[in-house]
Amino acid sequence: MTDFSAVLNAEQCAAATAGGGPLLVLAAAGTGKTRTLVYRVAYLVEQGVPPNEILLLTFTNRAAREMMERAKEVAGPEVGYTLSGTFHHVCNRFLRRFAERLGYRHDFTILDRDDSLSLINTCAGELGLKYKGFPKKEVIASFIGKAANRAATVEDILKEYESELLVEAKDILRVTDLYVERKKAEGMMDFDDLLVNGLRLLCEHEDVRTLYQRRFRHVLVDEYQDTNLLQAKMVDILAGHHHNVMVVGDDMQCIYTWRGADFRNIREFPARWSGCRIIKLEQNYRSVPEVLAVANACVRGVPEAFKKQLRATRQPRNQPRVLMLRDGNDQAQAIIRLVRRYLEDGYSLSDMAVLYRAHFHSIELQMDLARTRLPYVITSGTGVFEQAHVKDVLAFLRLCEGPRDYTAFKRLMGMLSGVGEKTAESLWVKLNGSFESRNPQVRQALSAALRPAARGQWQGVDRLFAEYHAEGLGTKGAEAIERFYEAFYRSYLYRAYENPEKREEDIHEVAVQIGTVKGGVPAFLQEVALLTNIDHEYEQMEKNNEPTLHLSTVHQAKGLEWKIVFVIWLAEGMFPSSRSLGEAESDEEERRLFYVAVTRAKDELVLCAPEIRRMRDGGVFFCKPSRFIKEIPRELVRESYGLR
DNA sequence: GTTGGGAGAATTTTT
DNA sequence: TTCTCCCAAC
Numbered sequence: 001m002t003d004f005s006a007v008l009n010a011e012q013c014a015a016a017t018a019g020g021g022p023l024l025v026l027a028a029a030g031t032g033k034t035r036t037l038v039y040r041v042a043y044l045v046e047q048g049v050p051p052n053e054i055l056l057l058t059f060t061n062r063a064a065r066e067m068m069e070r071a072k073e074v075a076g077p078e079v080g081y082t083l084s085g086t087f088h089h090v091c092n093r094f095l096r097r098f099a100e101r102l103g104y105r106h107d108f109t110i111l112d113r114d115d116s117l118s119l120i121n122t123c124a125g126e127l128g129l130k131y132k133g134f135p136k137k138e139v140i141a142s143f144i145g146k147a148a149n150r151a152a153t154v155e156d157i158l159k160e161y162e163s164e165l166l167v168e169a170k171d172i173l174r175v176t177d178l179y180v181e182r183k184k185a186e187g188m189m190d191f192d193d194l195l196v197n198g199l200r201l202l203c204e205h206e207d208v209r210t211l212y213q214r215r216f217r218h219v220l221v222d223e224y225q226d227t228n229l230l231q232a233k234m235v236d237i238l239a240g241h242h243h244n245v246m247v248v249g250d251d252m253q254c255i256y257t258w259r260g261a262d263f264r265n266i267r268e269f270p271a272r273w274s275g276c277r278i279i280k281l282e283q284n285y286r287s288v289p290e291v292l293a294v295a296n297a298c299v300r301g302v303p304e305a306f307k308k309q310l311r312a313t314r315q316p317r318n319q320p321r322v323l324m325l326r327d328g329n330d331q332a333q334a335i336i337r338l339v340r341r342y343l344e345d346g347y348s349l350s351d352m353a354v355l356y357r358a359h360f361h362s363i364e365l366q367m368d369l370a371r372t373r374l375p376y377v378i379t380s381g382t383g384v385f386e387q388a389h390v391k392d393v394l395a396f397l398r399l400c401e402g403p404r405d406y407t408a409f410k411r412l413m414g415m416l417s418g419v420g421e422k423t424a425e426s427l428w429v430k431l432n433g434s435f436e437s438r439n440p441q442v443r444q445a446l447s448a449a450l451r452p453a454a455r456g457q458w459q460g461v462d463r464l465f466a467e468y469h470a471e472g473l474g475t476k477g478a479e480a481i482e483r484f485y486e487a488f489y490r491s492y493l494y495r496a497y498e499n500p501e502k503r504e505e506d507i508h509e510v511a512v513q514i515g516t517v518k519g520g521v522p523a524f525l526q527e528v529a530l531l532t533n534i535d536h537e538y539e540q541m542e543k544n545n546e547p548t549l550h551l552s553t554v555h556q557a558k559g560l561e562w563k564i565v566f567v568i569w570l571a572e573g574m575f576p577s578s579r580s581l582g583e584a585e586s587d588e589e590e591r592r593l594f595y596v597a598v599t600r601a602k603d604e605l606v607l608c609a610p611e612i613r614r615m616r617d618g619g620v621f622f623c624k625p626s627r628f629i630k631e632i633p634r635e636l637v638r639e640s641y642g643l644r
Numbered sequence: 645g646t647t648g649g650g651a652g653a654a655t656t657t658t659t
Numbered sequence: 660t661t662c663t664c665c666c667a668a669c
Contacts, residue, residue, distance in 0.1 A: 059659085060659085256657080258658095359655095359656080421645085529659095579656055579657090647667105650667105651663105651665085653664100
């Protein structure tokens, strides 16, 4: 039995060992929120709660995995049977079991962002709505997303934007309606559908609702301030029987309102759950007091529902630096110099991170790092599993497992020379809308329908389908991928893409990944759309264990910490982003985002503000230092100008 | 119907 | 500068 009072402070311990009933834990940055949740899970298991009756909802899969590993260390391996993961992940689990209730097949496919964007494009094209001035697919996707995450209709959302719309709302609705219809017809769900349908399942099917309500004796939620209406409702329902619901969050760190997050969820939690206890974690173990002083200064005036005092526990050290620089190149140089100096001081590269508002802010730095041969990892915009060449390979596997996967079919056929969208479509019609890859006659029919040049290329793949089923390669996904690569894909890769060597590596990497999944290819395919680059990277870093400098957006750095943190491009228009200027609410959100960035730092914080932006076309653009820097009282920082 | 070239647009944050 | 889309030539 663990002595919780020995390893946790009084507040953490009270939260971790609380009895049943609703509980709101307000955990300011760096106060041991994760630690508290980890020990909460361990405590429950030690108290005799069966792990599979605990539900732990997190914001990323990585957070879930980290917490589970640590909880296992405390309370033993059986903790691993806890159901944990993101809302999307958990909904996926529910839906794989009960999708039929909603008129889907249990092997529905999940559309990632790219898939849904191109489907929107197709819909708009078919309706002849692609004239100049018609909203781009990204814009339409944002309408659809906003509607889903706020439990509204697209029509409602369009009304809000009425004044900005240049085209008839009716036309946009025709596209979104067709999009919904197509998804349904092909049995596909996008990310939003997972949440919407997960919730529908609970609301509309009493037996399913009762099943899960009774099963989950304890529901724990991390990062509760970033939940949207659907997610909050889902939590309320799931905890509706046992009432043992513990949510952890900090309204000052709400940075996803643009995605539908609504901090009213956290503010009104005590009102929704009568008898709710509130515990505040206010002792900060992460940052030196000088960093906390800057953090507190930047969010002064931002409304906060629950007043929290961040109490420093660490010894004073150095004040944060503010570097005023000429441009992005100087900024990159300054960072590299400082990194070197910190290395001389005995820090490791993996103790350091560079954070920024948007991915493209890091380009100059990336180039300079590569030139100076400092190893770095970047949590890039597109995940490993979203890249075209990886999706190509997965299309083959999808078709091995699911005969009705039209998307995969189109993708795979499109790799044959002389075959494009139209040909693929007519082939699909000839096959009556399914490709049963284990049936030799069906395969024969497809081969026969191909034109000679394509048929030659197809032979290797055709044979591979036979081998896949005969040798049960579904349980040996890595081998299936390698064979597909050898038999067919390599030649396509070198023809179709630039930098094929780099892409080749990715494919071998995916083969390795697939080998680590229990349940082989089918299980992997059901989850792959929900795996993000962060999850992947985490494993990669563990594997080769080489210290690397970390580059990340502030959003993706949430929940992480480093000894030394650089925040770059603190210039008006960059951070805060010009896209968000003008609206009062987003000023506050940018501020909270800056607060999150600052509070990632343990020992040293470096804030960089270049004054010239060089545009792609060679033009220059002067920008003022960010308001977030200007507002910091000067006595709290060490300020310096230029490269020194 | 497919493919590649050339013109044109333009830079958030993500499950 | 880089990506995306459109159109014209196979």
